[in-house]
Amino acid sequence: MAFMAAAATAPSSSSSPLQLHKHAAARRSAPALLLRRPRSRSHRNQLVCSLDATKQAVQEERPAAVNGVAGRTDCYGVFCTTYDLRADEETKAWKKVVSVAVSGAAGMISNHLLFKLASGQVFGPDQPIALKLLGSSQRSFQKLEGVAMELEDSLYPLLREVSIGIDPYEVFQDVEWALLIGAKPRGPGMERADLLNINGQIFAQQGKALNAVASRNVKVLVVGNPCNTNALICLKNAPEIPSKNFHALTRLDENRAKCQLALKASVFYDKISNMTIWGNHSTTQVPDFVNARIDGKPARQVIRDTKWLHEEFTKTVQKRGGELIQKRGRSSAPSTAVSIVDAIQSLVNPTPEGDWFSSGVYTNGNPYGIEEDIVFSMPCRSKGDGDYELVTDVTIDDFLWERIKKSEAELLAEKRCVGHLIGEGEEELCEVTEDTMLPGEQ
Numbered sequence: 493m494a495f496m497a498a499a500a501t502a503p504s505s506s507s508s509p510l511q512l513h514k515h516a517a518a519r520r521s522a523p524a525l526l527l528r529r530p531r532s533r534s535h536r537n538q539l540v541c542s543l544d545a546t547k548q549a550v551q552e553e554r555p556a557a558v559n560g561v562a563g564r565t566d567c568y569g570v571f572c573t574t575y576d577l578r579a580d581e582e583t584k585a586w587k588k589v590v591s592v593a594v595s596g597a598a599g600m601i602s603n604h605l606l607f608k609l610a611s612g613q614v615f616g617p618d619q620p621i622a623l624k625l626l627g628s629s630q631r632s633f634q635k636l637e638g639v640a641m642e643l644e645d646s647l648y649p650l651l652r653e654v655s656i657g658i659d660p661y662e663v664f665q666d667v668e669w670a671l672l673i674g675a676k677p678r679g680p681g682m683e684r685a686d687l688l689n690i691n692g693q694i695f696a697q698q699g700k701a702l703n704a705v706a707s708r709n710v711k712v713l714v715v716g717n718p719c720n721t722n723a724l725i726c727l728k729n730a731p732e733i734p735s736k737n738f739h740a741l742t743r744l745d746e747n748r749a750k751c752q753l754a755l756k757a758s759v760f761y762d763k764i765s766n767m768t769i770w771g772n773h774s775t776t777q778v779p780d781f782v783n784a785r786i787d788g789k790p791a792r793q794v795i796r797d798t799k800w801l802h803e804e805f806t807k808t809v810q811k812r813g814g815e816l817i818q819k820r821g822r823s824s825a826p827s828t829a830v831s832i833v834d835a836i837q838s839l840v841n842p843t844p845e846g847d848w849f850s851s852g853v854y855t856n857g858n859p860y861g862i863e864e865d866i867v868f869s870m871p872c873r874s875k876g877d878g879d880y881e882l883v884t885d886v887t888i889d890d891f892l893w894e895r896i897k898k899s900e901a902e903l904l905a906e907k908r909c910v911g912h913l914i915g916e917g918e919e920e921l922c923e924v925t926e927d928t929m930l931p932g933e934q
């Protein structure tokens with residue numbers, strides 16, 4: 493296990509970034525240790541070297557140590573610099589550091605997301621952040637080092653700690669947010685069932701790790717596809733964390749739907765509100781024009797072209813990811829990163845009066861009659877405390893309901909495929925239907 497972390501002692505809060513770099517240079521040759529920030533003022537001048545031998549991880553699921561020595565850590569650069577964070581918090585009235593894990597941290601989406609997180613754009617200008625970057629293998633460790641170097645060179649004042657690792661039991665320790673982006677793309681000739689199984693294993697392991705070591709109120713956002721079913725697998729493997737804390741990212745679909753309505757209505761997209769994506773992040777998703785509003789009016793009062801709404805709008809949103817791949821040669825990354833930011837901000841800020849946002853959440857007593865025990869995208873509101881409630885004042889007409897049932901059926905089929913990963917039976921032959929595709933698949 494290799495790990496890189498900041499610790500806390502001098503320099504003082506008045507240190508300039510340049511001074512921090514000088515300290516970094518001085519520490520670059522320091523022996524490799526797991527450096528943890530002291531938790532109290534009395535420990536400020538200590539470096540705590542901990543190998544945490546008591547961790548009860550499932551050993552056979554854990555990767556081998558990167559440098560061949562279990563518990564050894566690698567530390568370099570400005571994030572090894574010791575500093576007095578508490579003094580910073582006091583003088584600048586900063587909040588307590590928020591600890592955020594990101595898997596797939598060397599991938600394309602993270603390439604955009606990490607810099608938004610570090611800049612303060614996501615959690616706010618008074619919110620220092622610790623980033624814990626998770627890779628999948630020894631091979632990826634070097635890439636993570638490269639990512640950490642770029643973060644270091646960006647001199648973000650709010651970025652107080654960066655650690656990298658390939659063991660989720662280490663990386664997820666005490667994290668308050670887990671942004672699970674890392675997943676295998678579908679390779680040539682790979683069946684959807686294989687994808688569900690391979691990525692499902694990843695999310696089962698990460699769910700177990702979160703259950704073992706993360707904050708008891710960690711918020712988990714699953715991005716890696718197929719994200720709804722991966723989120724279900726993750727939450728089923730983390731029984732000690734509230735199921736309500738798990739989300740599958742459908743915010744990109746919501747943003748795409750808003751863009752299409754704005755284009756059709758010839759308005760700027762900030763005029764579109766109350767946009768729901770129902771169901772799976774797949775080509776069965778249901779972008780809801782029935783409840784959407786344009787400049788405060790029902791979308792159907794502004795866009796009178798029912799055929800367009802029923803046929804083109806729905807299909808365009810469902811297949812937007814695929815169209816983008818065709819044109820760009822790779823799947824959406826910057827817009828996905830933006831939508832992850834939107835999704836987090838929707839949970840940490842109060843939802844504007846009368847509006848809502850979409851998220852793939854666990855169906856447990858939902859008011860719409862959607863099958864329970866799956867992860868389904870639905871309209872949510874938040875008070876800004878990280879939690880959410882489902883919106884009840886929506887109309888579901890026959891058009892929507894018919895399509896919602898289709899997406900529900902797809903998710904139930906996916907759930908049957910991964911029964912062996914959620915403690916519900918043996919591995920079964922997966923029913924792959926034509927509809928069971930990611931937005932990016934043709």
Ligand SMILES: NC(=O)C1=CN([C@@H]2O[C@H](COP(=O)(O)OP(=O)(O)OC[C@H]3O[C@@H](n4cnc5c(N)ncnc54)[C@H](OP(=O)(O)O)[C@@H]3O)[C@@H](O)[C@H]2O)C=CC1
Pocket residue numbers: 595596597598599600601602626627628629631632635673674675676677694714715716717718719741742743744745773823824825828
């Ligand atoms: N929900 C949504 O709206 C969207 C979802 N996606 C999905 O997001 C995922 C990531 O996309 P993108 O960043 O473009 O993909 P990339 O292939 O660029 O990056 C994926 C990263 O995941 C890492 N990875 C693979 N397995 C694991 C693991 N077990 N633990 C941690 N990291 C792992 C890979 O690196 P390494 O193996 O070297 O560690 C790689 O860096 C894909 O599944 C994609 O389909 C994409 C767009 C929208």
Ligand SMILES: O=C([O-])CC(=O)C(=O)O
Pocket residue numbers: 717744812813814823824930931932933
């Ligand atoms: O299919 C993919 O990997 C990309 C994706 O989810 C999207 O663009 O919505």
